[in-house]
Amino acid sequence: MRSGSIRTPSYVYDLDAVAAGARELREAFGNEPHLVAYAVKANTAGPIVRTLAAQGCGADVVSGAELSVALACGVPAQSIVYNGVAKRDDEIDKALGAGILSIQIESVEEIVRVAARARALGRKERARISLRINPALDFEALETHANIATGHDAAKFGIAQDDLPRAIDIIKASPEVELVGLGHHIGSQIPSVPAYRTAARTLFSLGVAVRAGGIRTLRFLDTGGGFGIDYGAGAVPKPGDYVRAALEERKAAEVDDLMLMVEPGRSMVAAHGVLISRVVQTKVSTVRGTARRWLMIDAGMNDLIRPALYQARHRVVPLDTNGASADFTATLWRVVGPVCESSDDFGVHALPDAPPEHVALLDAGAYGYVMSNQYNGRALPDEVFLRGGQIVSISRGKSPDDWVQERVAIQG
Numbered sequence: 001m002r003s004g005s006i007r008t009p010s011y012v013y014d015l016d017a018v019a020a021g022a023r024e025l026r027e028a029f030g031n032e033p034h035l036v037a038y039a040v041k042a043n044t045a046g047p048i049v050r051t052l053a054a055q056g057c058g059a060d061v062v063s064g065a066e067l068s069v070a071l072a073c074g075v076p077a078q079s080i081v082y083n084g085v086a087k088r089d090d091e092i093d094k095a096l097g098a099g100i101l102s103i104q105i106e107s108v109e110e111i112v113r114v115a116a117r118a119r120a121l122g123r124k125e126r127a128r129i130s131l132r133i134n135p136a137l138d139f140e141a142l143e144t145h146a147n148i149a150t151g152h153d154a155a156k157f158g159i160a161q162d163d164l165p166r167a168i169d170i171i172k173a174s175p176e177v178e179l180v181g182l183g184h185h186i187g188s189q190i191p192s193v194p195a196y197r198t199a200a201r202t203l204f205s206l207g208v209a210v211r212a213g214g215i216r217t218l219r220f221l222d223t224g225g226g227f228g229i230d231y232g233a234g235a236v237p238k239p240g241d242y243v244r245a246a247l248e249e250r251k252a253a254e255v256d257d258l259m260l261m262v263e264p265g266r267s268m269v270a271a272h273g274v275l276i277s278r279v280v281q282t283k284v285s286t287v288r289g290t291a292r293r294w295l296m297i298d299a300g301m302n303d304l305i306r307p308a309l310y311q312a313r314h315r316v317v318p319l320d321t322n323g324a325s326a327d328f329t330a331t332l333w334r335v336v337g338p339v340c341e342s343s344d345d346f347g348v349h350a351l352p353d354a355p356p357e358h359v360a361l362l363d364a365g366a367y368g369y370v371m372s373n374q375y376n377g378r379a380l381p382d383e384v385f386l387r388g389g390q391i392v393s394i395s396r397g398k399s400p401d402d403w404v405q406e407r408v409a410i411q412g
């Protein structure tokens with residue numbers, strides 16, 4: 001890595017590793033027809049989405065804008081599903097116009113809206129919809145942070161199972177739509193396969209019931225994303241392990257004529273991106289006779305908000321000036337950013353006694369740049385893309401000067 005061309009803070013992504021991960025996941029399906037609909041929200045950068053599209057992945061999008069990114073990056077419309085609890089009319093129209101695989105419906109009310117939009121557009125073809133079911137799982141069983149658990153019944157996501165018969169009745173009475181799939185997404189960073197498997201079993205049994213109720217148009221069952229990754233706390237299953245469990249359950253439920261779809265985001269990109277940051281200064285304060293060591297870096301919660309929002313831990317490792325990991329005698333440093341919030345804190349890490357010039361925050365390829373913001377008049381980070389160990393492109397983030405100009409230019 002030629003650190004000279006890299007400013008800090010910068011996200012750096014390895015596109016070869018992203019491609020290899022996608023290949024490995026797709027291999028887990030064996031010869032079964034399937035769709036890996038990459039959850040674009042995790043990382044929307046063109047090189048990432050194009051790399052995954054080139055590996056045959058589809059996309060799960062949650063806005064009209066994400067739909068545009070997926071299409072422009074070469075994801076075939078027929079491999080795109082659109083989730084979201086509050087899609088606007090113009091977004092529904094865009095999805096219908098693009099001819100995507102399916103609009104994933106999250107409420108009974110939304111079925112009526114999509115049917116109305118299809119009617120208003122005068123479409124001849126039926127609008128393809130799928131129902132996202134809320135599996136009402138025991139919250140504790142999801143084993144993840146409250147802010148990213150979605151498959152419990154207090155969450156705003158998905159159609160409650162008790163409402164499924166009503167949803168089916170409305171679909172049957174709406175000639176503008178056809179039901180092509182059932183799906184769910186139980187949450188993110190699910191660390192073990194059993195919760196995923198149990199939820200899949202329930203989904204597949206609903207598939208059986210829906211067919212028994214006279215629906216003949218189902219094409220796919222979508223067990224969602226949420227595959228956990230190892231942020232350093234210990235091993236987690238491989239993405240393929242979740243897939244293999246879902247395939248087994250699908251066979252047991254005798255719905256293996258329906259295509260299995262998954263919607264992973266994090267597991268496809270997190271480990272293949274790091275956030276590089278420069279050490280701005282150290283601070284050693286003496287509190288009741290004990291030294292407290294702070295390493296103040298130029299990346300903050302505005303660049304990587306996950307620790308502040310979910311108490312997430314990203315490992316922090318030292319980089320020497322060549323960008324390689326260095327040998328060192330460890331000291332515990334609390335690594336913090338420059339933002340004026342106590343939660344701008346990346347936790348305590350073992351780092352060299354003599355602090356390095358640069359550090360890397362690991363596993364930052366998912367939900368990193370996409371959640372960044374300019375709070376405190378900060379820059380948006382750069383993004384650097386590597387292929388074959390070489391930089392293939394750099395996207396310069398907004399500078400603090402851009403921010404100043406934008407704020408001051410507002411009239412009034």
Ligand code: LLP
Pocket residue numbers: 039042060083148185187188189224225226227263264265266267306310366367
């Ligand atoms: N499908 C749906 C409908 C989703 O809502 C999500 C994520 C995914 C798929 C992808 O889930 P994944 O495989 O990435 O776990 N910002 C949070 C994560 C929010 C996830 C939102 N939905 C974080 O940084 O942990």
